[in-house]
Amino acid sequence: MGRAPCCDKANVKKGPWSPEEDAKLKSYIEQHSTGGNWIALPQKIGLKRCGKSCRLRWLNYLRPNIKHGDFSEEEDRIICSLYISIGSRWSIIAAQLPGRTDNDIKNYWNTRLKKKLFGKQQLVRRGRKIKSEIGNSMAIAFDNHLCNNQSPFLPELTSALNSPPPPPPCANYQSLQFASNSQQLFGHTPGGDLSRTDRFQFGTDGVPGLPIPSRHVGELEKVVYSNTASFDNGNGLMNELDWGEMSSLISAPLYPSMAHDLMMGSSVLGQQKQ
DNA sequence: AACGGGTTCAACCGCCGCCTT
DNA sequence: AAAGGCGGCGGTTGAACCCGT
Numbered sequence: 456m457g458r459a460p461c462c463d464k465a466n467v468k469k470g471p472w473s474p475e476e477d478a479k480l481k482s483y484i485e486q487h488s489t490g491g492n493w494i495a496l497p498q499k500i501g502l503k504r505c506g507k508s509c510r511l512r513w514l515n516y517l518r519p520n521i522k523h524g525d526f527s528e529e530e531d532r533i534i535c536s537l538y539i540s541i542g543s544r545w546s547i548i549a550a551q552l553p554g555r556t557d558n559d560i561k562n563y564w565n566t567r568l569k570k571k572l573f574g575k576q577q578l579v580r581r582g583r584k585i586k587s588e589i590g591n592s593m594a595i596a597f598d599n600h601l602c603n604n605q606s607p608f609l610p611e612l613t614s615a616l617n618s619p620p621p622p623p624p625c626a627n628y629q630s631l632q633f634a635s636n637s638q639q640l641f642g643h644t645p646g647g648d649l650s651r652t653d654r655f656q657f658g659t660d661g662v663p664g665l666p667i668p669s670r671h672v673g674e675l676e677k678v679v680y681s682n683t684a685s686f687d688n689g690n691g692l693m694n695e696l697d698w699g700e701m702s703s704l705i706s707a708p709l710y711p712s713m714a715h716d717l718m719m720g721s722s723v724l725g726q727q728k729q
Numbered sequence: 730a731a732c733g734g735g736t737t738c739a740a741c742c743g744c745c746g747c748c749t750t
Numbered sequence: 751a752a753a754g755g756c757g758g759c760g761g762t763t764g765a766a767c768c769c770g771t
Binding site: 470471492493494506507510514543544545546557558561565 | 755756757758759760761765766
Binding site: 469559565566 | 736737738739740741742
């Protein structure tokens with residue numbers, strides 16, 4: 456026996472909201488707030504809507520300072536990083552993006568971002584393109600404290616993280632280097648250690664980067680080798696487009712420690728319940 | 730211009746957990 | 751301790767829109 460419905464479904468209007476309904480709801484909440492009871496609210500203001508529907512409409516559309524569309528690259532990275540770390544916990548992810556709603560982020564992920572990432576991942580397999588999977592994998596690799604070399608949310612990448620690195624794919628292979636300036640950008644003193652929570656990007660410009668701590672080198676190379684058919688474009692070289700595109704996509708998780716906090720139910724989760 | 734397939738996104742559904750009684 | 755009510759959440763749906771043919 457299921458739970459009783461929250462409202463009388465037969466006498467409740469469904470479907471898109473009219474401007475009049477929006478105006479009624481918005482005006483009432485702005486003047487009186489919700490009164491702490493969404494279920495009773497539609498009767499109070501004469502709306503033939505379910506209380507939950509009112510709540511959703513307010514939270515996702517009418518509430519002030521809502522942003523729609525035009526997700527920035529930075530927002531993309533935050534969404535990806537958090538998704539990799541904590542999965543489809545949209546409300547938590549939304550809490551990190553002011554003005555964004557969980558519904559918007561969920562839609563954006565499902566309709567665009569996922570394709571942007573995994574559509575390109577397929578290119579990796581089909582056409583030797585090095586794409587976003589590397590970025591995803593890096594996020595996982597760097598968050599091994601959290602995931603213990605496994606991605607619960609991207610399990611297809613787990614084997615890549617745990618398999619031994621294959622031999623270098625081309626004769627003139629050189630170890631991956633981080634651009635020295637990228638470290639300085641994020642407050643690193645050249646020669647200082649990179650911590651797990653640091654952001655950086657691959658350096659490919661021939662600038663002699665600092666030695667990468669071996670653990671990081673191993674993690675990165677393992678992932679890169681395991682997730683690409685080859686770096687070799689047939690001439691023993693990776694083509695420039697690959698590198699350029701890759702570097703634009705690669706970002707270690709912005710806030711792995713934050714993701715950990717989220718998983719452990721600390722500050723952000725606490726904020727949610729306010 | 731018309732059609733059909735693909736994409737987007739607002740809204741709904743139903744489950745879960747917390748709080749109150 | 752148990753039951754009921756509600757808010758919150760993530761998954762799913764379907765109408766509207768877009769785009770290629």
